[in-house]
Amino acid sequence: MVGTILVTGAGGGVGRSVARRLAERGETVRAFVKSEEQARVARADGAAEVVIGDIRSNADVAGAIPGVARVFHVCPTAVVREVSIAEGLVAAARANGVEHIVFNSVIHPEIKELPHHQEKLRVEELLHASDIPTTVLRPSHFMQNYLDFWDLMLAGTLPYPSSPTSVMGVVDAEDIGEVGAMITTSPDGHAGETYDLSTQELTRHEMATIWTAVLGHPVSAVRLPPTAVKSPLQGVAAAATIVAKSLASTKTHALGNVVRGLAGSSNTRGVRNWPDESKDCYVAMMTYYDKVGLPAGDTTVLPELLGRPATGYREFAAREADRRGVSAG
Numbered sequence: 001m002v003g004t005i006l007v008t009g010a011g012g013g014v015g016r017s018v019a020r021r022l023a024e025r026g027e028t029v030r031a032f033v034k035s036e037e038q039a040r041v042a043r044a045d046g047a048a049e050v051v052i053g054d055i056r057s058n059a060d061v062a063g064a065i066p067g068v069a070r071v072f073h074v075c076p077t078a079v080v081r082e083v084s085i086a087e088g089l090v091a092a093a094r095a096n097g098v099e100h101i102v103f104n105s106v107i108h109p110e111i112k113e114l115p116h117h118q119e120k121l122r123v124e125e126l127l128h129a130s131d132i133p134t135t136v137l138r139p140s141h142f143m144q145n146y147l148d149f150w151d152l153m154l155a156g157t158l159p160y161p162s163s164p165t166s167v168m169g170v171v172d173a174e175d176i177g178e179v180g181a182m183i184t185t186s187p188d189g190h191a192g193e194t195y196d197l198s199t200q201e202l203t204r205h206e207m208a209t210i211w212t213a214v215l216g217h218p219v220s221a222v223r224l225p226p227t228a229v230k231s232p233l234q235g236v237a238a239a240a241t242i243v244a245k246s247l248a249s250t251k252t253h254a255l256g257n258v259v260r261g262l263a264g265s266s267n268t269r270g271v272r273n274w275p276d277e278s279k280d281c282y283v284a285m286m287t288y289y290d291k292v293g294l295p296a297g298d299t300t301v302l303p304e305l306l307g308r309p310a311t312g313y314r315e316f317a318a319r320e321a322d323r324r325g326v327s328a329g
Contacts, residue, residue, distance in 0.1 A: 003069030011038030017177025058088030074104035133191035162289035164221035169296025196297025226286035
């Protein structure tokens with residue numbers, strides 16, 4: 001054991017995966033979360049300590065640092081301005097003798113059209129310039145992102161606010177959790193390094209073909225307007241397409257899934273409650289994906305770090321279907 005490890009953003013997909021993996025390794029995890037609901041989940045996942053706070057508050061973050069040996073740092077998707085958070089984290093880490101920071105960044109942070117990516121690049125530079133040993137992880141688009149539309153997938157469609165023909169580099173967030181936990185507990189040789197974490201490139205049409213095989217019924221990729229997150233009425237035409245394709249795929253027994261799926265699709269990840277700046281950033285990101293896609297990084301890095309092949313999309317889909325009680329085809 002290396003001492004207490006702080007995981008920020010421990011209520012999100014990557015943070016939760018890292019915290020769980022660390023606990024499985026027998027490490028003492030201090031989970032930083034935003035709510036009592038997330039705290040209950042973190043404790044169930046094995047966190048020995050939980051701090052509830054606002055990651056945008058330097059005081060809250062600083063209060064979580066004393067007694068911590070290492071930090072795995074990840075910001076929630078809804079947080080746009082990360083530099084001031086990182087500045088506070090570095091100051092608190094320096095004052096408390098933190099040995100190493102692992103930062104979960106994003107693939108291709110240099111893309112100027114993506115303000116969210118650019119902000120992470122600034123955090124990378126800040127951390128590397130600090131006197132605290134740092135490792136940066138740059139994951140691709142998460143395979144898990146599409147599970148937000150699970151009910152609609154069961155009904156026969158795979159919607160997303162970008163073009164189904166855009167090529168996206170993808171990665172399994174659980175692979176990121178495994179790598180993050182490994183480097184945080186054994187950082188020798190990783191200080192100062194930046195790692196691309198990508199598995200493969202797929203269009204959403206290709207993803208839908210995989211889900212068709214796994215779920216045992218036709219699944220069609222459907223484009224939602226990238227702006228629908230701010231203007232739900234712009235998604236009305238897409239909703240009609242979803243209903244038509246669902247009825248063609250899974251007949252009338254799909255109606256329950258369609259109703260639930262459409263009700264939740266306009267508020268995935270609680271986006272309705274995000275500040276306007278975060279919504280604007282998300283729309284910019286999806287507009288870019290819609291037109292350009294997002295290429296993978298160096299796909300040889302992740303298997304080398306894992307010591308095994310990275311999880312492919314077909315394996316991921318079968319695993320997630322099984323977890324939800326659906327027999328994989």
